[in-house]
Amino acid sequence: MIEAQLLNGVALGSILALVALGLTIIFGLLGFVNFAHGGLFAVGAYAGWLAYTRYDSYLLGILAALGVTFAVGIVIERLLIRLYYRRPKEDQILVTFGLGIVLVEIVRALFTGQNKLVPTPPWASGAVQLADLVYPQYRLDVVGIVAVTLVVVWAIIFKTRLGLIVRAGIDDALIVEMLGIDIGRAFMLVFALGACVAGLAGFVDAPILALTPDVGTAVLVQSLVVIVIGGVGSFGGAIVGGIVAGEIISLTSVFAPDWAQVALYIAMALVLLVRPQGLLGVVGRA
Amino acid sequence: MILGPVGDRTGWKVEGAVALFLVVFPSLLGLFGAGTDLGTRILILGLFGIGVDLIFGFTGLLSFGQAAFYGTGGFVTANLLIRHIVPSTLGALAIGTLVAALAGAFVGSLALRQVGIYFAMLTLAFGQLFYFLENSPLRAFTGSENGLPGVPKPVFALGPWTLDATTSIGMYAFVAAIYFGGFFIARRIVRSPFGAVLRAIRENPERASAVGHQVPRYKLVAFTLAAAYGGLAGGLLGIFQGYMPPEAFSIDQSGEIIVMTVIGGPGTLIGPLVGAGVWTLLRQGLQNVDAIAGIWKLILGLVFIVLITGFRRGLAGGAIAFWARLRAAR
Numbered sequence: 001m002i003e004a005q006l007l008n009g010v011a012l013g014s015i016l017a018l019v020a021l022g023l024t025i026i027f028g029l030l031g032f033v034n035f036a037h038g039g040l041f042a043v044g045a046y047a048g049w050l051a052y053t054r055y056d057s058y059l060l061g062i063l064a065a066l067g068v069t070f071a072v073g074i075v076i077e078r079l080l081i082r083l084y085y086r087r088p089k090e091d092q093i094l095v096t097f098g099l100g101i102v103l104v105e106i107v108r109a110l111f112t113g114q115n116k117l118v119p120t121p122p123w124a125s126g127a128v129q130l131a132d133l134v135y136p137q138y139r140l141d142v143v144g145i146v147a148v149t150l151v152v153v154w155a156i157i158f159k160t161r162l163g164l165i166v167r168a169g170i171d172d173a174l175i176v177e178m179l180g181i182d183i184g185r186a187f188m189l190v191f192a193l194g195a196c197v198a199g200l201a202g203f204v205d206a207p208i209l210a211l212t213p214d215v216g217t218a219v220l221v222q223s224l225v226v227i228v229i230g231g232v233g234s235f236g237g238a239i240v241g242g243i244v245a246g247e248i249i250s251l252t253s254v255f256a257p258d259w260a261q262v263a264l265y266i267a268m269a270l271v272l273l274v275r276p277q278g279l280l281g282v283v284g285r286a
Numbered sequence: 287m288i289l290g291p292v293g294d295r296t297g298w299k300v301e302g303a304v305a306l307f308l309v310v311f312p313s314l315l316g317l318f319g320a321g322t323d324l325g326t327r328i329l330i331l332g333l334f335g336i337g338v339d340l341i342f343g344f345t346g347l348l349s350f351g352q353a354a355f356y357g358t359g360g361f362v363t364a365n366l367l368i369r370h371i372v373p374s375t376l377g378a379l380a381i382g383t384l385v386a387a388l389a390g391a392f393v394g395s396l397a398l399r400q401v402g403i404y405f406a407m408l409t410l411a412f413g414q415l416f417y418f419l420e421n422s423p424l425r426a427f428t429g430s431e432n433g434l435p436g437v438p439k440p441v442f443a444l445g446p447w448t449l450d451a452t453t454s455i456g457m458y459a460f461v462a463a464i465y466f467g468g469f470f471i472a473r474r475i476v477r478s479p480f481g482a483v484l485r486a487i488r489e490n491p492e493r494a495s496a497v498g499h500q501v502p503r504y505k506l507v508a509f510t511l512a513a514a515y516g517g518l519a520g521g522l523l524g525i526f527q528g529y530m531p532p533e534a535f536s537i538d539q540s541g542e543i544i545v546m547t548v549i550g551g552p553g554t555l556i557g558p559l560v561g562a563g564v565w566t567l568l569r570q571g572l573q574n575v576d577a578i579a580g581i582w583k584l585i586l587g588l589v590f591i592v593l594i595t596g597f598r599r600g601l602a603g604g605a606i607a608f609w610a611r612l613r614a615a616r
Binding site for chain 1: 342346348396399400402404405406407408410411412414415418419421422423429537538541548580581583584586587588590591594595
């Protein structure tokens with residue numbers, strides 16, 4: 001019983017980690033809390049759903065989710081976010097919060113507010129027997145998708161020139177610019193990367209969730225919980241935070257189902273109070 | 287900065303103008319074909335927003351959890367009235383407000399240990415904590431997803447007159463009187479030396495601290511006051527609707543009141559009322575136009591972004607600045 005719940009916590013935690021990853025990228029590299037994260041999640045979910053159901057290809061769904069949210073990320077960064085890097089944190093929160101509303105409402109205007117049913121892909125529709133527990137195949141596949149995404153994103157940030165420029169730019173933007181590097185362009189790409197990871201999460205999660213335009217609100221709040229617990233802007237923090245959050249919900253559900261969500265937010269508040277940089281976070285960022 | 291520093295010379299003109307507005311507001315709404323109830327709803331949100339303005343507009347603290355206090359005040363007041371624990375409506379409102387203020391003091395004493403994004407996320411976490419407490423463990427007290435129906439409306443005897451809040455206009459008058467009281471007190475607060483320190487904290491917390499002000503204490507008092515305003519408005523919401531909705535606790539509610547305050551103009555006290563009016567009337571107005579019925583919130587979101595980006599003073603703040611420039615030119 002406990003083993004089953006522990007496993008459930010890991011699976012739930014991986015989903016939460018994926019959901020929070022886009023937020024953590026932008027937060028960690030740009031020091032920007034992106035409250036439009038939930039809106040980007042919804043945009044990705046709907047774009048992917050449209051391609052997936054029209055062409056009956058899960059892969060096309062993934063590409064559509066990535067492509068559309070990447071493009072939306074570029075546009076948003078150039079038009080708006082760019083103006084906010086030097087403004088107070090409160091303004092950054094407010095403007096992205098407003099952006100989140102706009103994105104969700106655009107999705108609602110295009111696709112109506114009705115539930116969309118996103119079918120599980122055929123290769124993942126069964127259930128798996130794990131010890132004495134029957135588990136949906138797709139949820140286990142999501143753990144794999146999360147792992148691949150994490151490796152790719154990690155490689156982009158830590159093994160490419162773009163990642164190098166951005167990490168240098170955080171330390172000292174002026175010096176980087178003096179070296180003749182366009183730091184603004186690098187920031188734009190990072191924002192778009194965070195946006196398209198949020199969009200990917202939206203599409204991958206869609207078969208598990210009931211897809212409505214305001215799915216983003218719940219997602220934003222969950223993501224904030226995850227990055228706060230794991231560590232703001234920390235890469236490993238998103239994973240640790242996701243799994244800790246997943247286990248809290250999953251285990252509390254056994255003993256006191258009414259208190260599962262309450263326990264999660266108590267944990268978040270405790271971390272913020274005792275160790276605001278999070279379990280794996282580094283002091284001084286953001 | 288905005289709306290005059292301590293000792294400005296506006297005297298009682300602002301209070302007089304607000305009182306006059308409250309008297310003519312139902313007729314104004316009538317001109318646009320809107321009912322009095324809509325006005326009552328706008329005033330309740332405006333009152334809620336005064337609290338948000340005290341902490342955000344005046345003190346510079348962005349809280350994403352104000353719905354916690356709106357809901358707390360609302361459900362305490364509604365319970366006291368429905369279960370006949372307190373016979374007097376005003377008594378129940380006072381207790382609801384007090385409990386919300388205590389909840390605010392508790393949350394504030396923890397959340398205010400952090401600043402900036404961490405403060406915003408802590409208040410959001412506490413807001414969610416209250417929402418899920420209401421939703422599950424406390425459902426016997428709150429009715430969970432169903433909320434609490436059957437909140438009674440009061441009838442007051444005022445000497446030879448009666449104020450019958452079971453009628454639309456009576457309810458409006460009741461809420462308007464409380465709004466005016468709330469506005470009056472808030473204006474005393476922001477024009478006092480205490481208010482001057484709040485503005486100093488907004489502009490430069492380090493400097494406010496360096497000249498000897500106990501910044502944490504000022505912030506806590508402001509946060510508690512804001513919670514009290516939220517609680518009072520929440521109590522009025524239940525009485526006005528005859529029903530206390532669980533959505534009062536939702537994160538959407540916390541977000542909406544911030545959007546209203548920013549659209550109307552933070553740091554003006556009257557701004558949240560303007561923002562609530564724009565929000566409510568735009569929703570009502572656009573819903574009657576078929577082609578754009580679905581996009582009222584999209585339009586509001588865009589307006590919000592434009593105001594944040596280019597016009598931080600909001601609608602009321604902009605109007606006040608324009609008025610001041612006209613007077614200076616004369």
